[in-house]
Amino acid sequence: MLKIVKILGKLIASLLLLLIITVLVIIGIDSYRTGYLKTDAIDQAAHNSYVITHVNVIPMHKDTVYQNTSVYIKNGIIAHIADTISAPNVPTINANGKYLCPGLIDMHVHVWDTYELGLYLANGVTAVRNVWGMPMHLRMKEALRTNELIGPEFFTSGPKITGPEFIGDDNLQIFSPEEATEKVIDFKAKGYDFIKAYYGLPKDTYDAVITQAAKETMDIIAHPSQKVPYSYHFNPQIRSIEHAEDIVQQPLAYTLDTVALARVVDTFAQSTHTAFCPTLTVYNNIYQILQNDTILQMPKLGYMNPLIKKVDSQASFDRWYQTKQKDTGVVVRIKAQHDFHLKIVKELHDAGVPIICGTDAGIGITLPGFSLHRELAFYKAAGLSNYEVLKTATINASQTHSIMNHMGSIEEGKTANMLLLESNPLTDITTLQNPAMVFSKGRRINRETLETFETKAYDRNNLWVSALRYAENLIIEK
Template sequence: MKIAKRILKFIIIVIGILLISIVIMVFIEVQNTKYLKVKKNAFANNDSYLITNVNIIPMTQDTILVDKMVYIKDGIIQKIADRIEIKGIEILNAKNKYLTPGLIDMHVHVWDRYELGLYLSNGVTAIRNLWGMPMHLRIKEDVNNDEIISPLFFTTGPKLTGPEFIGDDNLQLTNPNEAREKVVSYKKRGYDFIKTYYGLTEDIFDTVIEQAAISNIDIVAHPSQKVSYSYHFNQQVKSIEHAEEIIQQPLNYRLDTLKLNEVINSFEKSKHSAFSPTLTGYNNIYQMLIDDEILESEKLQFMNPLIKKTDSKAQFERWDNTKLKDSTIVKTIKKQHDFHLKIVKKLHEVGTPIICGTDAGIGVTIPGFSIHQELAFYKEAGLSNYEVLRTATVNASKTHSIMNNMGTIEVGKVANLIVTDNNPLLNLSALQNPTTVFIKGRKLNRDSLDNFEEKARNRKNLIASAVRYLENLIFEK
């Protein structure tokens, strides 16, 4: 009896120490990301500026407005003109530089707040997170309350799947009533969108669509293989994700151009959904196959340590083992990637809005940096530089009504802007390492943006990330 009590006491002590350690680790991470905290009242009008002598790429049309002034007040663009006389305001002389709307990544997976700085350092001023968890509601609240410096933050709820088990990280719905309750709950709790995923059966999918319309909440669809691909062409579904899903589902894993044309025709007729190709996420399979040292590469230093230790490693080992069994897999993956470029080109030609999404945050797809590779792929697919820029600005902003206040440089739009030394309409690489980023009118210079990158490099927050993920598994099931 005494031995049992001693063991129980020991277990309680160990659990207590473990809980205290976890609290300490989470507290340390909060302290380490204080560089993102908004310093209110640090100086007056820190979201009001006058930008002078700048060449504007408004994205309302394929043009450049040469040598203009832009007046920003309280984070909103107030006036654009040749001359603006305003006293008592900080001036940014952008002579010979270019002003572009901030970029929008429409398909990301956020794991910690360090990543918010990585997006900003790459000119990404709005993100759509498509793997919702409780921690994302806290980030959204802090962003909306102007507590932290961050891209504008939008998030789906947890991924909705059907009755069959797909993974611990997915919400397994077993009947339509349960689906209805989840849609109502996610809207009430503050999630911006519903994400549908693998395994949704027709009756459950119907209920999700019906309740989403009633609750006035948009759906983002990772296609379900339990319904036809055309089933996703519904006015409540605002975007369909992943080029590879076209090949895996309606094309039945064949690079069939004739069958692809049928899918393209369906998109053209639907007029409802935008398309987010996430070419970078898929191409990174190819990168893992040709680079045996990719997990130790410089860029992986910016990946969340929990994801790097679990998902990045697991994906690399999966494809490395596949290569050992099948030496043709490298050519197969590359050939499919090239076919994805054809999909993007054909969808663009029939007027389907292409919206830039990278699948950043999982595998080896790095938050922030990945958008430049994604845009380069659209260029390779045959889009002009202006058309490429539209995917990450105006096209993205038109996808959801709650994002309509960004994406172009016009009076009344939120001042999410990037300043570059060179003209991105001539060379898309000009978007990399912007000299200045404005987020809701707040000016971030290159030194601040470089600091965001340095803070995120090799960060030590594995335990804190695991705690947040555990929270999701406990409270969202």
């Protein structure tokens, strides 16, 4: 009997060792495949300080264009802006009349792998706010902070905090105010930047989250909870409220009531510390699914993380396809609500509420990087001018959190996160889709390299490593 136990023990140990080796091999292969995003793989000349000449600067902290200007970048920081700049022994980039604007910021994303960092840069996104934090995001944040990887500046919340009711394993259930306090302390210690408060959070627990977040100097990002009034979220610790559809679903009680909306807008406008992140794209994608039964076969879906495509994209499609079979009127209702979302954005904007661009990229069929341009197009359709649209993804976004104040405009002392564009986005917003050059913390990336980032991320084979990282989160944070 003892001999059998020893044999079984050795067998189990061997299987565990084999499992560990397999996991390490899978992770190692994925790291190798994303080596093109390591900074030592980028042209070393891109690291230097330089002067950009003959460029038209769109600063975004004010509504103007500096014509035929020079910009001196020194060690990744905007050091000087003037008509002409003398900087001996510093390389010069002749912009030949192109336009320079701040890099774009997506304030509501879900990042699943390193490949997506390249997709964001390829689309001119030089900073992201990840709002579903996991252990892998802390490692990613550190690799970007230390310049091991090149990518957008990376800010992340901790796991999504919800209440005691189970609403999916993607949420962290909190069962008491005391536990909420402990979690906020823990998230701060681990290195998360923000708290993500989610649907289902009851008032006593929410109060504890807000109190401790203030002590830890951690801003809160709020997916509105139905357990408290919508107006509860206008708290100074809550720096942004997400999702236009939640205005319809909560204070408007699933109606497209313009009178009730006016009351919400008036209350929102009285809160001088809270921005609004509409995420119109992810809701509009429901309409796209309802309109196209073969949408999951679209070539562009090759840019989605394969695990998300297999699980979440498919689940979204199945849900809405089945709904359409039972209720053909759903197509008209979803389109009507999307159009109402445009009205929400315009009225909040007109009332002085800061609109910040967020897409919910990384879930459903919402593509990392690419979706930001759809989001901006919706703001334009809502009635915002090109300048106002661009503000949502630059200066407005950067002013939401103090840790992001160093970006969002082209001013001396700001980080050189910038886009070099062929034409003026204030007259043609679509020029943002194909930057001639992207500057990420001063490191310049040309168009050819940006296109390589897209190619490398297309139809990537990293489903298993993504599953392992998600499993890690379930083990550690549950």
